[in-house]
Amino acid sequence: MVTTAIVALALGALLLPSVVTAAESGFQVSSYIPKHFSDFLWYVQGSTGFNWSDVAATRVQRPYTRLLSDEIGNSYTTGGASASTTLQYRYETVPRSFTLYCNLGASGSAFKDTDTANSLDSFLVRQSVDQEVNGHYLYLFANPSISVTNFLDDELFVGASVSGNISYQRYPKYTATLTNRQSTFPDSESTYQYYTLRQDRTVRQPQHTTNYSVNGELSVGRGHIYIGQYAATTMYLVDELRRNGFIRQEPTESQMQQVTEIVYQQRLKHYVDYRLRRIEQLQAVMNYLKSEQIATIEDPLMPLIVQDVWDYFPYYNRSFGFQLRAGVGLEYSRNSLKAFADDNSFTTFELRHRDSVQALDSSANGSTSHMISDDRFTVSLPYLFARAEYQKPVNLKWQVEIWGDARLYIQASAADRYLRRVAGTMWQTIGADTAWDTLVSGQGYSSEFNYKKFYSASVSTQVTYIYNSRTEAALSASLGYGHLDQELKLNEIASTGPTATNTVRRFVGPSFSNARFSLALSTEYRIAIPTTLYASIGYSTGYSPRNFITGYYKYKPQNFQISASINHYIR
Numbered sequence: 356m357v358t359t360a361i362v363a364l365a366l367g368a369l370l371l372p373s374v375v376t377a378a379e380s381g382f383q384v385s386s387y388i389p390k391h392f393s394d395f396l397w398y399v400q401g402s403t404g405f406n407w408s409d410v411a412a413t414r415v416q417r418p419y420t421r422l423l424s425d426e427i428g429n430s431y432t433t434g435g436a437s438a439s440t441t442l443q444y445r446y447e448t449v450p451r452s453f454t455l456y457c458n459l460g461a462s463g464s465a466f467k468d469t470d471t472a473n474s475l476d477s478f479l480v481r482q483s484v485d486q487e488v489n490g491h492y493l494y495l496f497a498n499p500s501i502s503v504t505n506f507l508d509d510e511l512f513v514g515a516s517v518s519g520n521i522s523y524q525r526y527p528k529y530t531a532t533l534t535n536r537q538s539t540f541p542d543s544e545s546t547y548q549y550y551t552l553r554q555d556r557t558v559r560q561p562q563h564t565t566n567y568s569v570n571g572e573l574s575v576g577r578g579h580i581y582i583g584q585y586a587a588t589t590m591y592l593v594d595e596l597r598r599n600g601f602i603r604q605e606p607t608e609s610q611m612q613q614v615t616e617i618v619y620q621q622r623l624k625h626y627v628d629y630r631l632r633r634i635e636q637l638q639a640v641m642n643y644l645k646s647e648q649i650a651t652i653e654d655p656l657m658p659l660i661v662q663d664v665w666d667y668f669p670y671y672n673r674s675f676g677f678q679l680r681a682g683v684g685l686e687y688s689r690n691s692l693k694a695f696a697d698d699n700s701f702t703t704f705e706l707r708h709r710d711s712v713q714a715l716d717s718s719a720n721g722s723t724s725h726m727i728s729d730d731r732f733t734v735s736l737p738y739l740f741a742r743a744e745y746q747k748p749v750n751l752k753w754q755v756e757i758w759g760d761a762r763l764y765i766q767a768s769a770a771d772r773y774l775r776r777v778a779g780t781m782w783q784t785i786g787a788d789t790a791w792d793t794l795v796s797g798q799g800y801s802s803e804f805n806y807k808k809f810y811s812a813s814v815s816t817q818v819t820y821i822y823n824s825r826t827e828a829a830l831s832a833s834l835g836y837g838h839l840d841q842e843l844k845l846n847e848i849a850s851t852g853p854t855a856t857n858t859v860r861r862f863v864g865p866s867f868s869n870a871r872f873s874l875a876l877s878t879e880y881r882i883a884i885p886t887t888l889y890a891s892i893g894y895s896t897g898y899s900p901r902n903f904i905t906g907y908y909k910y911k912p913q914n915f916q917i918s919a920s921i922n923h924y925i926r
Contacts, residue, residue, distance in 0.1 A: 384748035387586040404918030435464025490529040560696035568688035576680025587673035686736040724779025764809035811837035871897035
């Protein structure tokens with residue numbers, strides 16, 4: 356139902372009649388193609404948001420396993436604030452383009468993660484696990500990228516791009532509380548005894564994560580995506596003057612082309628004093644409108660309208676054209692996680708007769724330990740890709756954009772190295788006797804993942820409505836699917852005191868599939884010339900079957916998020 360509504364909205368936008376008059380009906384956003392385009396954006400952003408996600412999973416029984424039922428649930432809630440700065444330089448001509456981008460920022464969030472699991476096996480053993488994790492974290496990041504495109508003829512082009520990510524995430528507070536309950540229940544034919552076991556565990560684990568990743572692509576393709584901001588600005592300027600009664604005669608298509616050329620030339624000019632540049636820009640537009648007797652500028656309100664459109668009109672998303680590209684790419688990343696944990700555990704056990712309230716046997720044990728762990732994970736993902744992009748300014752108010760992406764990963768692999776050392780004390784009480792012991796252990800493993808079958812595809816669309824020169828809203832939707840089959844080789848080393856064991860195991864699987872759908876509504880309002888307010892609300896859901904040796908799980912995730920941010924353009 357939701358998908359149908361989105362498709363209907365997109366088709367409706369494509370069929371909307373143009374609001375321009377007959378005199379300029381031949382002039383559209385796509386009527387003017389700039390020979391050269393360049394801009395430099397630098398802005399700072401502050402945002403706050405709330406995110407909630409939920410995952411429910413059930414396991415389908417394997418014939419050779421003892422589980423009769425297995426249900427898993429997860430709920431994750433986070434809220435926080437962030438600040439970032441973004442620099443972007445774009446240079447584009449008809450035969451070639453160049454884009455340099457860098458985003459730097461920091462964010463802080465508090466989170467709560469709740470997990471539940473309930474199972475029953477053929478021996479009538481019921482188990483329930485409840486875990487809650489609370490904490491907060493600080494996240495620092497840098498995302499640089501560069502892309503180059505060169506056209507060999509009017510339509511055919513070659514391109515290259517490199518992007519990277521450097522991030523550091525620190526959890527000053529990370530506290531996990533776990534309750535594990537396990538019990539057997541008698542039936543009328545088997546046994547008259549049952550037991551109950553309860554484990555309570557609290558882990559305080561400050562940790563920090565460092566990530567480095569790089570992505571490179573080489574591609575060949577056809578088509579152009581042109582900058583439409585100049586024609587869009589002209590069309591909106593004339594429309595605003597017309598609505599306020601300042602148009603003496605409707606401009607012809609050639610006059611609209613000339614006004615757009617003036618807008619284009621003035622947008623590209625740079626002066627040391629920004630105020631002089633702005634005055635000259637506005638004066639050039641108004642002088643032409645007066646000289647052609649298109650509009651009158653005697654009324655003091657008229658320059659204010661021109662200024663308002665020039666300063667606030669949301670022209671950056673008015674591109675048009677179709678582009679298809681295909682090529683090869685490589686994703687490479689390294690992730691390092693170091694944790695320092697204090698672990699306290701307490702477990703009780705009771706054996707009872709079903710007709711008696713007194714325990715036949717009971718015991719308790721516990722432990723207090725300190726753990727240091729180091730986990731390093733490396734991923735290498737070569738892939739083939741095909742990507743399509745279509746953008747169309749339907750008319751003065753509406754913009755439709757569609758993107759598609761498909762990837763096939765080849766010889767993809769990953770490696771994980773994990774080391775952990777634990778030192779502490781443990782105790783056990785049986786009846787009136789309590790025994791104490793020291794706990795010293797170590798564990799390490801290296802694992803190799805080979806991704807045998809790995810592919811993904813997605814399509815997304817966005818419909819934008821420009822309400823006035825300061826306000827616009829956008830509805831976006833996306834649909835995607837991915838699949839992964841993998842093989843795992845695990846080399847595990849475990850030690851307790853002076854003894855150590857080494858185990859090498861190979862696994863085929865598990866396999867993962869993931870179908871997802873998302874929907875988001877956003878709006879932006881230009882508070883002042885350099886400052887814009889953004890707000891968004893989004894929802895996503897999906898279906899993710901996962902095939903493990905122990906069972907076939909059906910995951911059903913869903914996510915809800917709401918956020919608000921302010922962008923302040925420095926230039």
